[in-house]
Amino acid sequence: MAGLRDFDDRVAVVTGASSGLGRGLARAIAARGAKVALVARRAERLEELAAEIRGAGGTALVVACDVGSPPEIERAAATVLDEYGRLDVLVNAAGYARHGLFKDQDPADAERMMRVNYFGVANWVRAALGPMRERGEGWIVNVSSFAGRLGQPDEATYAATKFAVTGLSESLAMELEPLGIHVLCVYPVLVRTEMFDEATLARMPERTKNSFIEVEEFCDTVLAALERGAYEVTVPRRFGLVYLIRLLFPGMMRRQTAAIRLPILPDLRS
Numbered sequence: 112m113a114g115l116r117d118f119d120d121r122v123a124v125v126t127g128a129s130s131g132l133g134r135g136l137a138r139a140i141a142a143r144g145a146k147v148a149l150v151a152r153r154a155e156r157l158e159e160l161a162a163e164i165r166g167a168g169g170t171a172l173v174v175a176c177d178v179g180s181p182p183e184i185e186r187a188a189a190t191v192l193d194e195y196g197r198l199d200v201l202v203n204a205a206g207y208a209r210h211g212l213f214k215d216q217d218p219a220d221a222e223r224m225m226r227v228n229y230f231g232v233a234n235w236v237r238a239a240l241g242p243m244r245e246r247g248e249g250w251i252v253n254v255s256s257f258a259g260r261l262g263q264p265d266e267a268t269y270a271a272t273k274f275a276v277t278g279l280s281e282s283l284a285m286e287l288e289p290l291g292i293h294v295l296c297v298y299p300v301l302v303r304t305e306m307f308d309e310a311t312l313a314r315m316p317e318r319t320k321n322s323f324i325e326v327e328e329f330c331d332t333v334l335a336a337l338e339r340g341a342y343e344v345t346v347p348r349r350f351g352l353v354y355l356i357r358l359l360f361p362g363m364m365r366r367q368t369a370a371i372r373l374p375i376l377p378d379l380r381s
């Protein structure tokens with residue numbers, strides 16, 4: 112399947128466009144010439160970004176939608192098709208993380224996280240399949256996580272939601288290729304966004320905080336991967352090596368991760 116090099120006249124839906132990685136990708140895709148549909152719950156933030164994109168000569172549509180709600184996704188996809196008549200690129204960046212121990216998590220919170228982080232992605236893919244199949248081409252970018260390949264203490268449910276996105280993406284990459292639809296799965300490690308609020312940062316080891324990269328670098332890496340038709344990309348790319356180490360030396364990886372992360376959790380045994 113060919114990579115995506117030419118965005119002119121393409122229509123891209125970007126979920127999570129009100130903040131962080133989604134906002135960065137929507138900006139970058141619009142700057143390359145695509146018409147973008149900006150999806151998230153906070154419409155006022157989407158309006159600000161849409162105004163910025165239009166001010167720079169681009170085309171943007173605001174579509175408020177809670178991706179945890181299948182009927183809202185159906186309505187949002189219909190709005191995009193009514194307005195633009197096609198859908199070529201789907202970027203699934205909406206999602207959230209909450210650090211905390213599994214024993215202390217409310218099961219309702221866990222279900223909500225799975226609904227947003229996994230079913231939000233799966234249902235948007237479903238909504239995009241019709242218009243993509245009609246044209247015989249399409250590009251889907253699913254934002255998983257480093258925690259979607261390597262389990263992490265204090266992030267059990269989040270990791271589970273992201274492993275689900277990884278499994279969906281790897282499977283669909285094969286299943287949809289014969290239909291002309293390319294699936295790229297993205298594994299961000301640490302990108303500076305609002306996801307890392309005070310409470311989250313307080314539960315992270317000091318040394319990992321030096322690994323943050325900026326949203327612009329993340330977007331450049333993802334769009335380069337899309338351009339060359341990659342099926343997966345870890346950002347920053349050097350962290351890809353960690354999976355190899357995990358595969359070859361799982362015990363060492365488990366001990367090392369536990370040694371770095373567990374000592375800073377005061378509530379581990381309470």
Ligand SMILES: NC(=O)c1ccc[n+]([C@@H]2O[C@H](COP(=O)([O-])OP(=O)(O)OC[C@H]3O[C@@H](n4cnc5c(N)ncnc54)[C@H](OP(=O)(O)O)[C@@H]3O)[C@@H](O)[C@H]2O)c1
Pocket residue numbers: 126127128129130131132133150151152153154156176177178179204205206207208227254255256257258298299300301302303304305306
């Ligand atoms: N930053 C990182 O280092 C990192 C690392 C690994 C994975 N990720 C993943 O990257 C994605 C984006 O995260 P971020 O870092 O950009 O965080 P962020 O700045 O907090 O942005 C999260 C985005 O998701 C949207 N969102 C959350 N719940 C939603 C819902 N129910 N319906 C619709 N939109 C929803 C938010 O919009 P509204 O609140 O306006 O709805 C916002 O636009 C997430 O899936 C996250 O798990 C990020």
